Amino acid sequence: MTTGEAVTRESPIGTINTTPLIDVMLVLLIMFVITIPVATNSIQVDLPSGITDHPVQPLQNTVSLDADGTIRWNGDRVDKAELAGLLHGTTRMPTEPELRFRPDANTGYARTAEVLETIKASGVTNFGFVDNERFRTFEQ
Template identity: 55%
Template sequence: MALRLATPNGRDADVPMGEMNTTPLIDVMLVLLIMFILTIPIQTHSVGIDLPQTPVTPQQPMPDPVKNKVGVDADGVIRWNGAAVDRLTLRQYLAATQRMPVEPELQFQPDAAARYLAVDEVLADIKRSGVTKLGFVGNERYGNF
């Protein structure tokens, strides 16, 4: 569509529009944005763990001195108190700790280079076993980047 303008001598001249129509550009950008949002993989997988809400004060009795340590190496090897175990053995150890009269504290320390999937599987096994005394240890080394 052309814009009719009057020239200084009084005659009309066909002059093309000088502004770009940005409406189609905005429509295309919105469609691309929606397609980009739909193609992003959803990263909402999580394992919920109930952590203690109150800090341990000197007036409270100290926890049981028996502590078990579970770790995941960079190679995905699960370690129970330093010894390499498989997931089935880990589940058996966790079930045995649940049968004890006083549940020992479970300290979890994954390696920084461990794969997320391996750590997630171990956390899921811990959650399924019903452990209530769980602590994450070794994170203080990541306090300063």
């Protein structure tokens, strides 16, 4: 090496040139847009225009427990086996009705837990507790 020569070293570039990739993606995008058929068919759908006078009530069933532990299905007295059969029947409906559980405040915990276990074992998925507002305050 002489003193007058400039030393130039080319180091490898550690980045990828993305310009060709972007070009290919744009070409593919244009090809897809051109080949997609234009939606020329339309379907008329009659939508409701406003609020109806008669709101639709969803299907509901109520399981209640009296203070003495009596199980009631929509007001009718049933035993545990009948309750299990009724619950299993509702799970086979096309639209599962809402199951509302309303225990009395004086019902024993063991009886309430027993009925809840029957409900759980039946496979009911649309379930809720109702009238819990009455337990907001306690009488002294």
